[in-house]
Amino acid sequence: MKKKAFVPFMTLTTAALMLAACGGGGNDANETASADENNSNNTNANANNEAANNAAEDQEEVTIDFMHLWPQGSSPDHHRIVSDIIADFEAEHPHVTVELEVLENEQYKNKLQVVSSSNQLPDVGMTWPAGFLEPYVNGDMFTPLDDILEEDGLRDEFVAGTLEAYEVDGESYALPLELNIAPVFYNKAIFEEHGVEVPETYDEFLEVIDTLAEAGMPPIALGNRDRWTGSLWYMYLADRIGGSEALNSAIDRSGSFEDERLVEAAEKIQEMVDHDAFISGFNGLSDQEAKAEFMNGSAAMYLIGSWDLPNYTTNEEVPQEFRDSIDFFKFPEVDGGDGNVDNWVGGPGVGLFVSEESDVQEESKAFVKHFAQEWGKRSVEEAGVIPGTQVNTEEVDLPDLFVDVLDDLNNANDITLFADVQMSSSVAETHLNMIQSLFGGETTPEEFAETHEEALQEDE
Amino acid sequence: MNKIMSDKRIIAMYTLPALLLILTLIYVPIVMTGYYGLMDWDGIGAMTFIGLENYAAVMTDGAFWSSAWHSFLLALFSVGSLVLYLGVSLVLAGNVKGADLFRKIYLIPMLLSSVAIAQLWMRVYHPTNGVMNRFLTSIGIENPPLWLSDTSIVLFAIFIPIIWQYAGFYIIIYYAALKNIPKELEEAAKIDGASPFQIAYKIKLPLISGIIKVTIVLAVIGSLKYFDLIYVMTDGGPNGASEVMASYMYKLAFRTNDFGYGSAIGFFMLVMILIVTYLIRRATATKDEVQY
Numbered sequence: 001m002k003k004k005a006f007v008p009f010m011t012l013t014t015a016a017l018m019l020a021a022c023g024g025g026g027n028d029a030n031e032t033a034s035a036d037e038n039n040s041n042n043t044n045a046n047a048n049n050e051a052a053n054n055a056a057e058d059q060e061e062v063t064i065d066f067m068h069l070w071p072q073g074s075s076p077d078h079h080r081i082v083s084d085i086i087a088d089f090e091a092e093h094p095h096v097t098v099e100l101e102v103l104e105n106e107q108y109k110n111k112l113q114v115v116s117s118s119n120q121l122p123d124v125g126m127t128w129p130a131g132f133l134e135p136y137v138n139g140d141m142f143t144p145l146d147d148i149l150e151e152d153g154l155r156d157e158f159v160a161g162t163l164e165a166y167e168v169d170g171e172s173y174a175l176p177l178e179l180n181i182a183p184v185f186y187n188k189a190i191f192e193e194h195g196v197e198v199p200e201t202y203d204e205f206l207e208v209i210d211t212l213a214e215a216g217m218p219p220i221a222l223g224n225r226d227r228w229t230g231s232l233w234y235m236y237l238a239d240r241i242g243g244s245e246a247l248n249s250a251i252d253r254s255g256s257f258e259d260e261r262l263v264e265a266a267e268k269i270q271e272m273v274d275h276d277a278f279i280s281g282f283n284g285l286s287d288q289e290a291k292a293e294f295m296n297g298s299a300a301m302y303l304i305g306s307w308d309l310p311n312y313t314t315n316e317e318v319p320q321e322f323r324d325s326i327d328f329f330k331f332p333e334v335d336g337g338d339g340n341v342d343n344w345v346g347g348p349g350v351g352l353f354v355s356e357e358s359d360v361q362e363e364s365k366a367f368v369k370h371f372a373q374e375w376g377k378r379s380v381e382e383a384g385v386i387p388g389t390q391v392n393t394e395e396v397d398l399p400d401l402f403v404d405v406l407d408d409l410n411n412a413n414d415i416t417l418f419a420d421v422q423m424s425s426s427v428a429e430t431h432l433n434m435i436q437s438l439f440g441g442e443t444t445p446e447e448f449a450e451t452h453e454e455a456l457q458e459d460e
Numbered sequence: 461m462n463k464i465m466s467d468k469r470i471i472a473m474y475t476l477p478a479l480l481l482i483l484t485l486i487y488v489p490i491v492m493t494g495y496y497g498l499m500d501w502d503g504i505g506a507m508t509f510i511g512l513e514n515y516a517a518v519m520t521d522g523a524f525w526s527s528a529w530h531s532f533l534l535a536l537f538s539v540g541s542l543v544l545y546l547g548v549s550l551v552l553a554g555n556v557k558g559a560d561l562f563r564k565i566y567l568i569p570m571l572l573s574s575v576a577i578a579q580l581w582m583r584v585y586h587p588t589n590g591v592m593n594r595f596l597t598s599i600g601i602e603n604p605p606l607w608l609s610d611t612s613i614v615l616f617a618i619f620i621p622i623i624w625q626y627a628g629f630y631i632i633i634y635y636a637a638l639k640n641i642p643k644e645l646e647e648a649a650k651i652d653g654a655s656p657f658q659i660a661y662k663i664k665l666p667l668i669s670g671i672i673k674v675t676i677v678l679a680v681i682g683s684l685k686y687f688d689l690i691y692v693m694t695d696g697g698p699n700g701a702s703e704v705m706a707s708y709m710y711k712l713a714f715r716t717n718d719f720g721y722g723s724a725i726g727f728f729m730l731v732m733i734l735i736v737t738y739l740i741r742r743a744t745a746t747k748d749e750v751q752y
Contacts, residue, residue, distance in 0.1 A: 110714060116504045117719075135717055139505025225608075225697055281587025283698040284608030289586070298588075426716040437699035442611060 059095040062360045064367055065122035067101045069108040069350070077383035085374045089367055096363050116141050123358040124368055126350040127174050129165035130421050131428060136353075137168040143356040144171040148369045157376065159409070162348045162388045165417055175372040176388030177379070178349030180305040181409055182232050183328035185312065190217060190300040190325075202240065202268070202334040209277045212300050218279040221299035222439075223290030225283065227432035228420050230439050232303050232345055233272075235419055236331040237265035240339035244414045250452070251422050253460060257452040261338075266445035268334070269438055283440050295322065303331075305346065306405050310384035313399035327401070330408070342413035347421060348388055380406075423456075430455040490730065496723035503719030514724035524725060527696075527703040528732075530615055534622065534704065535683035539676055541623045542630060546672070549634035550660050563635060567628035574625070578692035581621040582608070608694055611701035618702050622689055626682070630675055637668040673744045677737055684733050705729050 066086075070078035079102070086098045101122065103111055108126070115121055121141055127133050136142050149155040149172060155163065159179055166174040186198070191208075194215050199205035212219040224230040238247045242261030249255030250262060272278070279290065279299050287304075294302040295311070295318065311318055312326040330341050352368040354361060376389030381396050386406065393406045420428040434451050437443040443451075464470055497514050499507040518524055548566070552559045569577065584591050585607035596604035607617040641664055649659050665672070687706035690696060696703035696711065703711075709729065713722025 113503050113714065113717075135502045135504045139502070141504065225695060227697070279588070281606040281609045284585070284587065284606060284610075284614065284694065289582075426718060429711065429716045433697075433699045436697055437611075440609070440611060440698050442699065 061095050061097070062363055063097045063099055064124055064360055064364050065099050065101070066367075067103070067108070067112070067122040067125040069103055069105050069126055071102045071104060074104065075383075078379075078385070081375065081378050081382055084378075085371055088374065089370050092370075093363065093366070096360075096367070098367070119357060121355040121357065123355050123360055123364045125353055125355070126177075127166075127353045128350060128421065129174070129176070129348050130417060131424050132421070133166060133173060133353075134168060134424070137173050140356050142173045142353045143358070143361060144173060145175060145354065145365065145368070146172055148365050149175075151369070154369060154373075157373070157389045159388060159390055161415060165348050165421075166351050174351030174353045175368050176348040176351040177372065177375050177385075178307070178351075179346070179386050179388050179409070180307050180349060181344040181346035181405070181412065181415060182236075182303055182305045183344075183405060183408075184301055184303045184331055185294070185308070185326055185328045186301045187294070187297060187299075188325045188327050190297065194300075198329045199332045202237075202332050205332045206272070206275055209272065209275050213276040218293070218299045219276070219301060220278050221290040221294040221302045222278040222282040223285040223287035224278075224436060224439055225285055226287045227435055228418065229287050229290070229304075230269075230282075230435040231419050231432065234265060234269055234435060234438070235345045235416060236303075237268045237334070238262055239343050239345065239416060240331060240334040240341075241265050241268070241337040243338035243340070244343050244416045246338075247419065248416065248422075251419065251427075251456070253456065257456060258449045262452075263445045263449045266438055266448045270441060270445065273439055273441060278439070283436055297322065306386055306409075307349070309402055309405060313401050314384060328405070340413045342408075342411060344408075344412050344415050345418065346415050347417040351388065424459050427452075427455045427459050490727075493723045493730075494727040496720055497725075497727045499720040499723075501720040502717040503713065504717065507720070510720070514721050515728065517721065518724055518728050523700060523703070524705070524708060526700060527705050527708040530702065531684050531686065531704045531706075533615065534619060534686055535680045537619050538623060538626070538679040538683045541627070542672075542675055542679060545627060545630040546634055546665075549631050549638055550664065552631070553635055553638035554656070563631070566631045569625050570628040572625075574688035575692055577621055577625055578689050581689075582693055585617060609698055611698055614694060614698065614702045618690060618693055621693075622686065625689070626679075630679075633671060633675060634668070637671040638664060641667050669746070673741075676744065677740055680736060680740060681733055684736065685729065 068082060070082060072079040086100070090096060090098060112121070112125065112127075116136060116139070127136065127142070133142070149163070158176060162176045162179055163172050166172050166176065190212075191197070194211055194217060196208045196211050197204075199208050209219045222229055222233070235247060238261065241264050242259065246255070246259055246261045250257040250259060279285070279293055282290065290299075291302065291304070291308070291311075293299045312323050315323070331345075333339065333341050352371060354364045354368055358364050372387075372389065376387040376391070379385040379387045380391055380398060380402070384402070386409070390410075391406055393403050393410075398406075420432055423431055431452060434443065434448050438445070438448045496507075498509060498511060500510045500513075501507040552563055556562075572580075583589075585593075587593060587606045587609065590607075592607065593604040605613055605617075608614055645663055645667075646659055649663055654662070685706050686704055687710070690702055690704055690707050691710070694702045696707045705725070706729070709722050709725045712718045712725060
């Protein structure tokens with residue numbers, strides 16, 4: 001149906017080439033220009049220094065290529081902090097220049113895969129934990145960072161458990177920059193209007209849902225076209241029924257997915273759907289569309305990662321009245337279940353890797369260390385990002401909602417890593433598809449568990 | 461001029477750059493895709509040669525055949541819609557008042573990018589705030605369909621914008637072809653007492669049959685490799701209900717890191733499209749062109 005349809009269809013590889021080519025556009029030129037500017041300033045400074053003290057510090061000029069995914073347009077705060085950190089680092093290490101390349105999330109993922117297959121990874125870049133990172137580690141693309149983690153007690157600066165998500169065979173391959181947990185956000189004004197209280201058990205939760213649904217207020221905003229959103233609900237139910245061990249052991253193969261606790265969690269999902277807990281047409285809506293419903297006050301609750309906190313606290317574009325009416329609660333307990341109410345679903349987001357093939361590995365390692373530490377000091381206050389390093393809530397000036405989440409994070413009993421991140425990518429694809437059809441009522445809880453078990457076995 | 465054009469070196473000089481571009485950007489990647497299809501490769505690490513295993517797996521992959529069926533349905537619908545476009549063009553090419561304006565209206569979707577069209581139609585199909593369901597509720601339908609989340613209708617819901625998107629393109633082609641038919645033929649037929657329907661069916665259509673064949677091939681190929689709106693609007697979901705071959709290939713290669721298998725599917729698609737194109741051309745072949 002395209003005009004040039006006579007030309008044979010676009011093959012996979014041309015698609016890949018084009019993605020790579022598209023990736024180079026836009027921001028790129030600016031970034032390089034500004035980096036060059038820094039460079040010339042620094043070399044001037046360097047020259048002056050050398051002239052002044054006549055030191056024989058004849059370190060070779062090196063360039064670190066750094067790829068990140070926070071463009072100025074869509075993440076201005078992130079972008080600014082990154083630029084500042086780089087400027088600091090370049091000032092401290094005059095012989096180093098950092099060349100930036102910035103891409104949007106999806107493009108970033110595609111480009112990383114394309115450049116890695118031609119062995120042209122940047123010296124430093126960003127990666128996601130577990131399932132995403134594994135093929136890169138198995139292909140000897142990333143270098144272990146344990147040596148810098150042991151320096152100056154860097155390892156202890158990270159929140160317990162976050163580094164593990166980037167470990168393969170006991171070695172750490174990235175320094176986490178983000179850490180998130182998923183609370184259930186709710187609209188206090190709507191709860192008050194309908195006379196409902198924050199539920200503490202699953203049964204109370206169902207009553208809240210019924211009250212809201214009968215009054216014509218959609219209880220929960222869910223954009224399940226993105227699938228991982230529905231997965232969060234399933235993971236919490238699995239955790240509250242079977243404890244974090246039930247799901248984790250099924251995924252790491254010390255247990256089975258046909259565990260009755262995991263089947264029961266799937267039953268509960270369908271029970272919630274039957275109670276009209278989720279907004280209409282949720283399986284065809286994206287997370288963004290669902291969020292819009294919640295932010296318009298046309299849904300009462302919304303389960304999402306703490307990365308969304310700025311929308312409910314500091315984001316000036318959101319009406320103050322709405323921000324004031326948002327609070328969160330911990331996912332309710334299930335009667336007779338093994339789960340602890342202080343268990344969270346969550347996990348680290350992106351982390352910094354250093355390429356195995358990099359010819360400036362030493363400088364790159366120094367750079368990621370510097371980056372992770374500086375980022376940890378500034379990201380919460382300035383960009384609303386909870387870093388992988390520990391935050392002292394008494395020292396930072398933050399909205400109450402933020403402080404509450406950070407405190408809960410510090411008191412967390414256990415954090416279960418997002419299922420689709422924990423699983424290998426092909427099992428994750430099965431999981432996400434099954435989540436959609438479980439919510440859509442097209443599969444039974446038993447089939448749901450069985451299909452998972454088959455996919456996991458096949459992957460072993 | 462003739463002297464220059466018969467110089468082989470000059471011919472080579474003019475054609476080589478384009479030839480090289482086509483070879484390196486189209487044909488080499490096709491061969492490479494076929495080659496990657498023979499590998500067990502995650503797109504990142506080392507490749508392992510596994511022979512035809514990927515291609516054999518395609519044969520028994522239910523998810524692939526279901527996506528192929530969806531692509532085939534799309535091709536069927538696209539070809540079917542050609543009849544409609546032909547009708548519209550026949551009317552427009554007759555001396556209808558305001559034909560020019562209508563032609564422009566039909567062309568507008570062509571000017572929008574796929575992503576803009578997807579965003580537009582996602583608004584139309586929104587389960588509660590969408591134009592479509594607002595309208596249906598206002599005329600008293602209580603539970604209007606959930607267009608993009610109901611697995612039984614999502615595929616057809618998404619066909620509508622795809623077909624709408626290309627309407628202008630085909631109408632322009634048909635319109636231009638119809639306008640090229642000499643006026644005398646129509647006038648002669650009128651004098652002989654032919655009805656407008658007879659003129660269209662017996663004179664105009666046979667004269668543009670070559671163009672019709674081309675559009676059929678274009679519609680079928682375009683449908684079989686279709687990707688854009690599906691990727692943006694539903695991402696193949698819910699649970700594969702709107703998956704087509706190209707979106708399935710993309711998922712395997714870039715989401716599940718199964719580059720080898722994804723390549724095998726890509727190559728398989730190419731072969732399939734070549735076969736289908738050949739079959740269509742054979743089925744529509746006529747001995748001699750109609751001439752009056």
